[in-house]
Amino acid sequence: MYRKNVPRKPDPNVRSTLxxxxxxxxxEDGPQALSTRRVAADADxxxxxxxxxxxxxxxxxxxxxxxxFARLQDYFSQIKETxxxxxxxxxxxxxxxxxxxxxxHLYAVMFGGESLSGFELSEEDRQHGRYVLASIVGCVGRxxxxxxxxxxxxxxxxxxxxxxxxxxxxxxxxxxxIEPWGAQECFESQLVTLVVGxxxxxxxxxxxxxxxxxRLDAELGIRA
Amino acid sequence: MYRKNVPRKPDPNVRSTLxxxxxxxxxEDGPQALSTRRVAADADxxxxxxxxxxxxxxxxxxxxxxxxFARLQDYFSQIKETxxxxxxxxxxxxxxxxxxxxxxHLYAVMFGGESLSGFELSEEDRQHGRYVLASIVGCVGRxxxxxxxxxxxxxxxxxxxxxxxxxxxxxxxxxxxIEPWGAQECFESQLVTLVVGxxxxxxxxxxxxxxxxxRLDAELGIRA
DNA sequence: GCGAGGTGATAGCACCGTTATGTACCGTAA
DNA sequence: TTACGGTACATAACGGTGCTATCACCTCGC
Numbered sequence: 001m002y003r004k005n006v007p008r009k010p011d012p013n014v015r016s017t018l019x020x021x022x023x024x025x026x027x028e029d030g031p032q033a034l035s036t037r038r039v040a041a042d043a044d045x046x047x048x049x050x051x052x053x054x055x056x057x058x059x060x061x062x063x064x065x066x067x068x069f070a071r072l073q074d075y076f077s078q079i080k081e082t083x084x085x086x087x088x089x090x091x092x093x094x095x096x097x098x099x100x101x102x103x104x105h106l107y108a109v110m111f112g113g114e115s116l117s118g119f120e121l122s123e124e125d126r127q128h129g130r131y132v133l134a135s136i137v138g139c140v141g142r143x144x145x146x147x148x149x150x151x152x153x154x155x156x157x158x159x160x161x162x163x164x165x166x167x168x169x170x171x172x173x174x175x176x177x178i179e180p181w182g183a184q185e186c187f188e189s190q191l192v193t194l195v196v197g198x199x200x201x202x203x204x205x206x207x208x209x210x211x212x213x214x215r216l217d218a219e220l221g222i223r224a
Numbered sequence: 225m226y227r228k229n230v231p232r233k234p235d236p237n238v239r240s241t242l243x244x245x246x247x248x249x250x251x252e253d254g255p256q257a258l259s260t261r262r263v264a265a266d267a268d269x270x271x272x273x274x275x276x277x278x279x280x281x282x283x284x285x286x287x288x289x290x291x292x293f294a295r296l297q298d299y300f301s302q303i304k305e306t307x308x309x310x311x312x313x314x315x316x317x318x319x320x321x322x323x324x325x326x327x328x329h330l331y332a333v334m335f336g337g338e339s340l341s342g343f344e345l346s347e348e349d350r351q352h353g354r355y356v357l358a359s360i361v362g363c364v365g366r367x368x369x370x371x372x373x374x375x376x377x378x379x380x381x382x383x384x385x386x387x388x389x390x391x392x393x394x395x396x397x398x399x400x401x402i403e404p405w406g407a408q409e410c411f412e413s414q415l416v417t418l419v420v421g422x423x424x425x426x427x428x429x430x431x432x433x434x435x436x437x438x439r440l441d442a443e444l445g446i447r448a
Numbered sequence: 449g450c451g452a453g454g455t456g457a458t459a460g461c462a463c464c465g466t467t468a469t470g471t472a473c474c475g476t477a478a
Numbered sequence: 479t480t481a482c483g484g485t486a487c488a489t490a491a492c493g494g495t496g497c498t499a500t501c502a503c504c505t506c507g508c
Binding site: 259260261271272274275280281342 | 494495496497498
Binding site: 031032108109111112116117118121123126129130150152153155156157159160162163164165166167168170171174175176177178180181185186189190192193194195196197198202 | 333383410
């Protein structure tokens with residue numbers, strides 16, 4: 001009488017599979033590939049699975065944002081603390097940019113595309129993002145303690161660092177940076193400017209920035 | 225025999241009307257209101273007008289981006305050149321932020337939403353954006369000439385300024401900034417940090433930044 | 449007057465997010 | 479063991495999207 005409906009047995013992995021597939025689609029085929037039908041098809045299920053587990057497409061995107069912050073956190077956790085806190089801070093900046101360039105669409109969803117593209121982040125989501133960034137404040141605090149940076153609120157200085165890194169990376173991903181002010185060259189001199197602005201001397205700042213460049217590949221292995 | 229088609233006489237203003245309506249929809253109802261049917265209905269025409277005059281929805285959005293840069297240009301052109309180039313530079317920074325906060329969705333389309341939301345900017349569009357920003361380079365050049373900033377490429381220093389302003393504004397629009405590091409407070413101290421990082425002394429920088437705040441309302445009238 | 453080209457109104461396509469409906473499976477309780 | 483209730487999910491449909499094909503109408507050069 002009725003059609004065959006043949007739902008297969010409930011798959012306990014379907015939730016994580018959907019997130020994984022969605023993140024892969026975002027990375028490989030861009031944001032326009034993030035549709036319920038495409039994700040469901042690639043995960044070998046139906047669109048309803050998205051609504052069962054995430055409530056809506058926005059819910060799935062929300063999980064992808066968390067995945068993005070987890071990858072950034074992963075980079076940060078690999079950075080070793082040395083006796084040069086300014087170098088440590090610069091490595092954080094380099095890791096921030098490396099993560100963004102390795103996951104450009106993910107980064108765009110995390111920061112750029114909240115108002116666009118129809119979906120919105122909740123205050124809880126943004127708080128989670130801020131928490132990941134909070135590890136930088138410790139670095140700045142040590143810079144102040146050791147007299148490298150002038151007396152200031154470490155949280156505020158960390159925000160300055162964040163703004164400059166985010167602005168550069170965002171414009172780099174938007175192809176706004178061209179020669180003779182390419183992204184890499186801008187990045188290096190921007191780091192020096194920020195460190196000097198925070199209170200360090202020019203020579204000392206230049207040395208720490210240069211040192212941080214060599215630490216990057218040593219401490220941050222290539223990750224998928 | 226055939227249907228009544230009743231196209232009215234070709235309206236020479238329909239192109240500019242579409243841009244105007246689209247910009248208003250973007251400002252008032254957000255990006256999701258930017259649909260061919262909605263724009264056409266509000267402009268009292270059909271969706272075909274969009275394709276006749278702009279080729280696609282992306283073409284219309286492209287025009288909106290130019291409108292956004294025109295507004296920014298408008299702010300910049302109102303700034304008077306004084307004998308304190310650092311103050312002039314800071315006023316440019318303040319105007320940049322004021323324009324972004326006055327046209328948040330427009331700003332998001334200009335910089336944030338290129339990869340997202342399906343549409344893309346051409347290299348020509350981005351070049352036009354860079355050209356608008358180029359007026360800042362002159363300011364930085366005078367800072368270097370007068371010995372306020374250390375010897376450096378003015379274009380590079382202008383880029384540093386741009387990155388920091390764009391990063392702050394972008395995160396502010398994304399509601400990522402909360403107390404005790406609110407946007408306004410971050411903005412003020414960020415300006416000082418940038419100016420000091422470029423080479424100015426702390427006292428001199430603080431004074432020019434404070435002076436620039438008073439110039440803002442005097443030189444930049446409120447505009448729609 | 450008349451043909452040519454441009455403008456735009458209508459209808460349709462494929463796709464989107466989302467929802468309603470119904471079926472198969474599960475753990476639990478009788 | 480059997481019956482039940484809740485969950486997972488397959489299907490189909492609804493209203494929306496960008497875009498295209500078709501065709502009526504207007505304006506312009508001749």
